[in-house]
Amino acid sequence: MPGDRGEAVKVGGKLRGGGSVPPRVPCHGRARPGPCATVPCASPVSAPSAPGHCGGGAWGAVTQQVGQEILANLHTDREKIQRARERLRETDANLGKSSRILTGMLRRIIQNRILVFILGAIILLTIILAIYFNLRGH
Template identity: 55%
Template structure:
């Protein structure tokens, strides 16, 4: 358990560092031009991918955490996912927030007409908003899937505990059956000995009676 917590803390530290660096680059992108700007955008996008991989690793770690602590860390991962989604949105906006008209035309569509570039950028923003709405729906579906998986895991844990209880009860019943069997064998042995003793006592009684009768018989005969 401590190992899982340590791994989660390390992942959270890495994510915090990455998100801070990404935020810094997003703020600097609109101030850059040409190749320098492309390099900064590419670096930020790579860091976005790294942050997403970190979130996936966190999600796997959360599944291995005991149930009593799992919900707390699951909520954290969801908040990190929300933050990364916000950063992706800010990055898309920063890429089209140009500081000079010429760079804006070159980087968006390569057009020479200023008004056309602005129209294209407006449509791009609209498309971006639609993509973000779709992303939010996908995220909601993902959260529902994770919650369903969590419920399923809890049910499996409960079934596992119930199975252990049933197996323990079954073992106790086997032990009781064995004890009862041994007791039954002891009782049967005692009963046989009692019956044998009774027959022996009857036999001895008959012998004693026979001896008494013979003694009386010979005594009477002797007197005669």
């Protein structure tokens, strides 16, 4: 039943439950509420500005402006992506250099540890031999 779901119902020439109904104006063959110039027309055809039609020239200008803004945004986004890509390449090159430097440092650390153990063993052997020959001579 009309009016059960909160819809406006016309009773006695007056609208009950929703205010007044705006007049319906044809827009490219479709009835649209309110004046056509204030309601966007869903038709892809650009119609001339005439009574009963959407303002095709105004919508074309708006569409062109939106298109230009989108292209400008895409251009700036492309520049940002290119700068980020270049930064990424530089970072990758720097990481490669850092990796080679760290590998060289680790190799030197291992070489130094081996050298310290060898020198420690030689000094320990020298001390043991000195004590042995010193005690053997008595």
